[in-house]
Amino acid sequence: MLTSVFIAAVSLALFWMAAFTLWWQMHAWRTPEVLASTRFGRPDGGEHLSFSLLLPARHEQAVLDHTIQRLLESTHTDFEIIVIVGHDDPETTAVAEQAAARDPRVRVVVDTHEKKNKPKAMNTALPHCRGDVVGVFDAEDQVHPELLTHVDHAFRTTRADVVQGGVQLINFHSSWYSLRNCLEYFFWFRSRLHLHAQKGFIPLGGNTVFVRTDVLREADGWDPDCLAEDCDLGVRLSSVGKKVVVAYDSDMVTREETPGSLMSLLKQRTRWNQGFLQVYRKKDWRELPGFGQRLLARYTLMTPFMQAFSGVVIPLNAAVALFLDVPVGVAFLTFLPLVTAVVTFVFEVVGLHDFGVQYGLRVRLSHYVKLIVGGPFYQVLLAGAAIRAVWREQRGRNDWELTTHVGAHLAEPLREDVPA
Amino acid sequence: MTSTLPAVTAAKVPAAHRAAPETPSTGAAPPSARLRALRPDLLVCGGLLMVILVVQGWNIADYPTLSDDEGTYLAQAWAVQQGRGLAHYTYWYDHPPLGWIQIALLGWLPAKLSPGSMDVATMRIAMLLISGVSAVLGYVLGRRLSLPRWAAGLGMALFGLSPLAVVLSREIFLDNIAVMWLLLAFCLAASPSRHLWHHFGAGLAAAAGVLTKETMLVVLPALFVTMWRHSHRDTRKFALTGAVTACALLGFSYPLFALLKGELLPGAGHVSLWDGITYQMSRPGSGFVLDPGSGSYGVLHSWLYYDRVLPLGGLAGALLLLLTWRWSLTARALAGPSLAVAILAAVALRPNGYLPAMYVIGALPFLALVLAGGAASVVHAIVCRGRSEREKRYVTGGRYALTAVLALTAGAYVVPHWYDGDRTAVTADANKPYRQASRWLSTKVADPKDTRVLVDDALWLDLVHAGYRPGLGAIWFYKADLDPAVTKTMPHGWRDIDYVVASPTVRRDAKDLPNVRAAIQHSAPVATFGTGDDRIEIRRIGATATGGAR
Numbered sequence: 021m022l023t024s025v026f027i028a029a030v031s032l033a034l035f036w037m038a039a040f041t042l043w044w045q046m047h048a049w050r051t052p053e054v055l056a057s058t059r060f061g062r063p064d065g066g067e068h069l070s071f072s073l074l075l076p077a078r079h080e081q082a083v084l085d086h087t088i089q090r091l092l093e094s095t096h097t098d099f100e101i102i103v104i105v106g107h108d109d110p111e112t113t114a115v116a117e118q119a120a121a122r123d124p125r126v127r128v129v130v131d132t133h134e135k136k137n138k139p140k141a142m143n144t145a146l147p148h149c150r151g152d153v154v155g156v157f158d159a160e161d162q163v164h165p166e167l168l169t170h171v172d173h174a175f176r177t178t179r180a181d182v183v184q185g186g187v188q189l190i191n192f193h194s195s196w197y198s199l200r201n202c203l204e205y206f207f208w209f210r211s212r213l214h215l216h217a218q219k220g221f222i223p224l225g226g227n228t229v230f231v232r233t234d235v236l237r238e239a240d241g242w243d244p245d246c247l248a249e250d251c252d253l254g255v256r257l258s259s260v261g262k263k264v265v266v267a268y269d270s271d272m273v274t275r276e277e278t279p280g281s282l283m284s285l286l287k288q289r290t291r292w293n294q295g296f297l298q299v300y301r302k303k304d305w306r307e308l309p310g311f312g313q314r315l316l317a318r319y320t321l322m323t324p325f326m327q328a329f330s331g332v333v334i335p336l337n338a339a340v341a342l343f344l345d346v347p348v349g350v351a352f353l354t355f356l357p358l359v360t361a362v363v364t365f366v367f368e369v370v371g372l373h374d375f376g377v378q379y380g381l382r383v384r385l386s387h388y389v390k391l392i393v394g395g396p397f398y399q400v401l402l403a404g405a406a407i408r409a410v411w412r413e414q415r416g417r418n419d420w421e422l423t424t425h426v427g428a429h430l431a432e433p434l435r436e437d438v439p440a
Numbered sequence: 441m442t443s444t445l446p447a448v449t450a451a452k453v454p455a456a457h458r459a460a461p462e463t464p465s466t467g468a469a470p471p472s473a474r475l476r477a478l479r480p481d482l483l484v485c486g487g488l489l490m491v492i493l494v495v496q497g498w499n500i501a502d503y504p505t506l507s508d509d510e511g512t513y514l515a516q517a518w519a520v521q522q523g524r525g526l527a528h529y530t531y532w533y534d535h536p537p538l539g540w541i542q543i544a545l546l547g548w549l550p551a552k553l554s555p556g557s558m559d560v561a562t563m564r565i566a567m568l569l570i571s572g573v574s575a576v577l578g579y580v581l582g583r584r585l586s587l588p589r590w591a592a593g594l595g596m597a598l599f600g601l602s603p604l605a606v607v608l609s610r611e612i613f614l615d616n617i618a619v620m621w622l623l624l625a626f627c628l629a630a631s632p633s634r635h636l637w638h639h640f641g642a643g644l645a646a647a648a649g650v651l652t653k654e655t656m657l658v659v660l661p662a663l664f665v666t667m668w669r670h671s672h673r674d675t676r677k678f679a680l681t682g683a684v685t686a687c688a689l690l691g692f693s694y695p696l697f698a699l700l701k702g703e704l705l706p707g708a709g710h711v712s713l714w715d716g717i718t719y720q721m722s723r724p725g726s727g728f729v730l731d732p733g734s735g736s737y738g739v740l741h742s743w744l745y746y747d748r749v750l751p752l753g754g755l756a757g758a759l760l761l762l763l764t765w766r767w768s769l770t771a772r773a774l775a776g777p778s779l780a781v782a783i784l785a786a787v788a789l790r791p792n793g794y795l796p797a798m799y800v801i802g803a804l805p806f807l808a809l810v811l812a813g814g815a816a817s818v819v820h821a822i823v824c825r826g827r828s829e830r831e832k833r834y835v836t837g838g839r840y841a842l843t844a845v846l847a848l849t850a851g852a853y854v855v856p857h858w859y860d861g862d863r864t865a866v867t868a869d870a871n872k873p874y875r876q877a878s879r880w881l882s883t884k885v886a887d888p889k890d891t892r893v894l895v896d897d898a899l900w901l902d903l904v905h906a907g908y909r910p911g912l913g914a915i916w917f918y919k920a921d922l923d924p925a926v927t928k929t930m931p932h933g934w935r936d937i938d939y940v941v942a943s944p945t946v947r948r949d950a951k952d953l954p955n956v957r958a959a960i961q962h963s964a965p966v967a968t969f970g971t972g973d974d975r976i977e978i979r980r981i982g983a984t985a986t987g988g989a990r
Contacts, residue, residue, distance in 0.1 A: 043637075046636055046678065049636050049675045049678040049679075050635055050636045050637065050675075051633050051634050051635050051636070051672075051675065052634055052672035052674050052675050055674050055675055056674075348697070348700045348701060351700050352693070352696070352697070352700065355696065359689050362685070362689060363682070363685055363686070363689070366681055366682070366685045367678065367681070367682065369681075370677050370678055370681050373677065374677065374678075
C-alpha cells in the first residue's frame with residue numbers, strides 16, 4: 021500500500037513537472053499569431069537611439085578582431101564598441117588597441133580587478149558608455165549587420181526597457197550532445213523566453229541583450245558575485261516592473277558554437293545551474309507583484325533542483341514499478357511521465373525539422389536518431405550537472421560566510437559564460 | 441509590466457486558411473463584448489436545444505423497445521460502479537471499456553441516491569445529457585466550419601429532430617457517447633484560434649471516442665483533414681504531430697491495459713485482447729447492403745423506415761459538396777464532414793461486411809452538417825452568384841422567391857414525415873411487456889435469492905435489484921452456453937435452471953444455444969405479456985403447459 025502511494029505520488033509529480041515544462045517550451049507555436057509576434061517588427065527606417073556595445077574579451081585575441089570588424093559592418097549609424105580587456109592580458113589588449121586605432125568607434129577599457137569575471141568587467145565599462153542603450157556581446161559572436169536597426173525599432177515601438185535578441189548554437193552536426201544543445205537553445209530563445217517576457221518574469225541571456233543605459237545604471241549594473249549575472253539582471257529588472265521585449269528572427273540571431281567537449285558542457289551547465297540557485301536565494305523575485313509570476317520564478321529558478329530530483333527518482337520509480345508487485349492502476353500511473361517524455365520527444369523531432377528549415381541546414385535521418393537515442397543520456401548529463409551545482413552551492417554558502425566572495429573562486433573561464 | 445509584442449488570441453478565421461496577420465491588433469475583446477457578439481448564436485442554439493431535449497426526452501423510457509445491447513452496457517456499467525471489475529462476467533475485450541465506464545460515472549450519483557435507478561429505462565435519461573451535448577457541439581462545429589447561423593441551426597435541428605436520430609440517441613448505445621467525443625474532436629480541430637493545445641485536445645478527444653466505440657477509428661482521416669485545413673502553415677507541423685501523438689498515446693493505453701493484466705496475447709486459461717479483436721473482425725457478414733435478400737439490406741431499411749431525409753439527403757449533400765469542391769467555399773469548408781460521410785458510406789458498402797443497426801449513429805451528425813452545408817451552398821448560389829450592384833430589383837426578388845419556394849417545398853415534404861415519426865416517439869409505449877415481466881419476477885417469485893433465471897440483458901438489472909444473485913442467479917441467457925464459468929455451475933444443464941424469460945431476443949438466439957433451447961423446450965409459460973412476436977413469456981422449468989397467466 022505504502023509503495024503504491026509512493027509510486028503514484030512520484031509519478032504524478034514527475035508528470036506535472038514534465039507537462040508544465042512542455043507547455044512552456046511550446047509557447048511560441050501555440051497559435052500562428054503568437055509565432056508571428058515573436059519576430060522583430062520590420063524597421064521603419066528611422067534611427068533615433070545610440071548604442072554602446074560592450075565586448076568583454078579575455079584571452080580571445082584569435083577571434084576578437086573578426087568580431088569587431090563584423091560589428092563595425094553594422095548598418096546602424098550611431099554606435100560605439102567598448103572592448104573590455106584585462107590588465108594581465110597583453111595579447112588581447114594589443115588586438116583591441118589596433119582596432120581602436122583603425123576606427124574611432126572602437127574604444128578600449130581595461131579592467132584591473134584582481135579576480136576577474138564578466139560582470140566585473142562590464143561594470144568597469146558602464147561609466148564609459150555614452151549611448152542611450154547598452155548592448156552586450158561575447159568576443160566570439162557572429163552578429164548580423166542589421167540587428168541594431170531592428171533593436172532600435174523595437175525599443176521605439178514597444179517602449180521597452182530591455183530588448184533580448186535571439187542567440188542560437190548552430191553546429192548541431194558536431195556531436196550527439198551538440199545536437200541536443202543546439203535544440204535546447206532553439207526551444208529556449210525561439211519559444212520559452214517569449215513566455216517569460218509575456219508573464220513578466222525573465223532570466224535574460226548573456227549576450228545580444230540590450231538595456232537602456234539609465235535603467236542599467238539605476239540598477240547598479242551587474243551583480244559581480246553572481247555566477248549567472250545575466251539571469252540575475254533580468255530577474256531584478258522584471259521584479260521592479262521594467263518592460264522586457266524578446267524578439268527572435270532566424271536570420272537575425274547571434275550565432276554561437278557549442279562547448280568543445282562534454283566536460284566543458286557539464287561545467288558550463290553546472291555554473292549556469294548554480295547561478296540560478298544563487299539568484300533564487302537572493303530573493304529579488306519575491307518583489308514580483310503577481311502570485312503566478314512568483315510561482316513561475318520559483319519554478320524556473322529551482323529547475324536545477326528539480327532536475328537533480330528527477331535524475332535520482334526516475335530510475336528508482338521505474339525499478340520499483342518493475343520489480344515490486346503493484347496494482348494495475350498504479351502501474352498505469354508510472355507510465356504517465358513516460359507519456360510526457362514521448363510527447364516531448366515528438367515535439368523535439370518536429371523542432372529539429374523546423375530548426376533545419378529555418379537555418380537552411382540539412383537534417384538527416386541519422387540526426388533524428390541521434391536526437392532520440394541521445395535524449396536519455398543528455399538527461400543524465402543535465403541531472404549530473406544539477407546535482408553537481410547543488411553540491412557546489414552548498415559548499416559555496418560556507419565560503420560566503422568565510423570570505424564574502426561567493427562563488428568567485430568557482431568562476432570558469434569567460435568563454436563559458438553562457439546565456440541562461 | 442513586461443511583455444512580448446502583443447499577441448492576438450481571438451482572431452476570427454474562416455475555414456479557408458489565411459496567413460497570420462502581419463500587424464497584430466491590441467488583444468482579445470473583453471468578455472462582455474464577446475458575449476454580446478455571441479448572443480444570436482446563443483439564442484438560436486439554446487432555443488433549438490430546448491426543442492431537441494423535449495422531443496428526445498419525452499417518453500424516453502417507453503420508446504423505443506429496450507434493446508439487448510443497452511442492457512449489456514448498463515449491466516457492465518453497474519459492475520464498474522460496484523467495483524466488480526469491467527464486467528460482472530469475465531471481461532473479454534469485446535469492446536474497449538471506456539464507454540460503460542462513462543455510463544457508470546454518469547449513473548454514479550443516481551445509483552447512490554436510489555440503487556434501483558440503474559435499470560435501462562431509467563438510465564436512458566443519461567443519454568439525454570449526451571445527446572444534448574452532442575447537439576450543441578454539432579451547432580458549434582457548423583459555425584466553426586463557417587456555416588451561416590441559419591445553416592448551423594438547420595444542421596443541429598436535422599441531427600436532433602430526425603426521427604431516426606431521436607430513436608437511436610435515446611438508447612444506451614456506446615456509439616452515442618463516441619459521437620459526442622468525435623464532435624468535440626472536430627470542434628477542437630476547427631478551433632478558430634488554431635491553438636496548438638486545442639489540436640492536441642482534439643487528438644485526445646478522438647482517442648476517447650475510439651476507446652468508447654472502436655468503429656470511430658474509420659472517421660479519423662476526416663478529422664485529420666479538418667485539422668489540416670484549419671491549421672496555419674507556420675504551426676501546422678507542430679499542431680498535427682501533436683494531435684496524432686496525443687491520439688496514439690491515449691489509444692495505446694488500451695493495449696497497455698491488456699498487457700499489464702497479462703491478457704494482450706492469447707494463451708491457455710485467459711481471455712485476450714487479440715482474441716477479442718479476432719472475434720470482432722471475423723463476425724459473420726450480413727451481406728451486401730443493396731442486395732434485397734441480405735441482413736444489411738434489412739438494417740438499411742430499418743433506418744429508412746424512420747427517416748429518409750437525413751440518410752439519403754445527407755448522402756446526396758456529401759456527393760454535391762465533393763463534386764463542387766473546386767468552386768464552392770462551403771464545400772471546402774465542409775471537407776471533413778463530407779469525407780466522414782464518404783468513408784462511412786464506403787465501409788457500409790463492403791460486399792459482405794457486418795452492419796449493426798447502430799452503425800448509422802456515427803454518421804448522423806456528419807450527414808446533418810453536410811445536408812445543412814449543401815442547403816447553404818444551394819441558397820448561396822441562388823441568392824448571391826452573379827449578382828451585381830446594378831441588378832434589376834425584380835431579378836433580386838426572383839432570387840429570394842426561388843429560395844422561399846425551395847424552402848417551402850422541402851418543409852412540406854419533411855415536416856409531416858418527421859411530425860409522424862416524432863409523435864410516435866413521444867407517445868408510443870413499446871416497453872409495457874418488459875415492465876410487466878419485471879414486476880412479475882420481482883413480486884411473484886417467492887425466493888429470488890435461490891432462484892436461477894435465464895434472462896436477456898435488458899431485464900437483467902431489474903432482476904438484480906429485485907434480489908436475484910447477479911451472474912449465477914440472474915443469468916444472461918447466452919452465458920449458459922458460452923461462458924465456462926457459468927456452464928460449470930450447471931452440471932445438469934436445463935434442470936439446474938428455474939425460469940427462462942423468453943423475450944424476442946432470447947427466442948431468436950435460442951436456436952444457436954443448446955442449453956437455452958433445451959430450457960425453453962422443457963418449460964411452460966407461467967405468465968405472458970404482450971402478444972405476437974413481441975410477447976415476453978416467463979417460463980418455468982418443469983411446469984406443466986397448462987398454467988399460463990395472461
